[in-house]
Amino acid sequence: MTIDDHEDVMTLPQGDVRLLDSDVARRLLASQELARLAYVAADGTPRVFPMLFHWTGTEVVLSTFAGAAKIAALRARPDVAITIDAASTPPSVLLIRGRASVTDVAGIVPEYALAQHRYAGPEQGAANVAAVDHPGTRMARIAVRPTWVGVLDFQTRLPGGAGVEDFERRGRS
Secondary structure, rough: HHHHHHHHHHOOOOOHHHHHHOHHHHHHHHOOOOOEEEEOOOOOOOEEEOOOOEOOOOOEEEEEEEEOOHHHHHHHHOEEEEEEEEEEOOEEEEEEEEEEEEEEEEEEOOOHHHHHHHHHOHHHHHHHHHHOOOOEEEEEEEEEHHHEEEEOOOOOOOHHOOOOHHHHHHOOO
16 A cells, blocks of 8 residues: 555545555554454343454454353344454554354364464464364354444544544533
């Protein structure tokens, strides 16, 4: 991507999935930050759950073990939101909305192993996978294809679509 392309991406409105091509989004999707998955639980109340994730280039893939309560909840109400953010100064935030597709997997979800390697490194990641990869292991693959994307860098892209001057004046009389 050239500088001109970069500038074009950063001028896209919040919600445009092409924001996935921004430097902020690419950095966070390759990071070791946790994805926070927001969904509606079976009792109708909201939940946010931090999870390891793997970006395939088209989907955010999260994994959980069979029997997790979120599986039925996601199947019943698949609309979700995800945030991946870095607690830096200024913060970097990637916001994603989409529908979760849940697939039962006999054994280990391949993207779970890839995420373990990215988060823990090759050796520890392999050990983490081996520790749960037993005969009869069942997992669920939760795939979210982004339909809405937001990026905040608190320098050029601010909450509410405000300009820098407007954002700096917030809360003042």
